[in-house]
Amino acid sequence: MIRALIGILGVLTAVFPNRIIEVFEAVAIENPDDCTRKPWIDSGIRIEGIVVAVVSVIGRRVYAWLMNLTGVFGAVVLIFPEAYRDFATTLLYEHPDEVEWNDQFTNRIRLIGAVYTLLALWTYTKRRATD
Template sequence: MSRIVFAILGAVVAVFPKQTLTVYEWLAIENRDECTRRSWVVPAVRVEGVVFLVASLLGGKTYQRLLDFSGAVGAVALAAPKQYLGVGGWLSYQSSETVEWNSRFIAVARSFGGLVLLSAIRSHKSGGDDSDATAELDADAESA
């Protein structure tokens, strides 16, 4: 199941990076009108989407490494959401010290981090075998 979710998420982010960022900023940042994105953020978000999509479609070790990395990032977001968002702000915005995070979004970042971490742990417990999702993706490909 998580492979399908990652594939859909990757496709949406790859095709609509500006819109994805706009929604993210609308949810996450109180003073978004005062924040200026760095020039490389939109292309980087598109690349991230492509990586999620390709790794999800390939499956196997490629997908497992994506989950490993995502789980590690999720663990950081779960344990220290303010610092996680602070690093993201520092990487993504000019004058990042002026970014005011929505206090409710801090809880969202923590919850999302926990969800991604649990997905990575679940995948390891099953030996990296996401056979349900593989069967669903194969069935979709055959019906197309």
């Protein structure tokens, strides 16, 4: 069930990368209209969605690897949300110093990190129970 949901999210990300970015920016950034994204962002998000969808269909080891990676990423974001914010700003925007993050972004990104970590732990324990 979770794998199917993750696959559907991957498809939506691949089909609507710009909308995904707009939602992220609406929640995370105070001044999204003043920020210039790097030109490769839409393509990068689309590729990420395709990879997630394909991996969800393939399943097995490659899906387990993706979930482990998701857990590590989630733990880092949970523990170091400001470092993630700084990294994402530099990675995504032409002029990182112009990005004004929403005051609630740190709490929201920590929540996402916790969800990713718990999801990875849950899928790990489920895999171990069936082995």
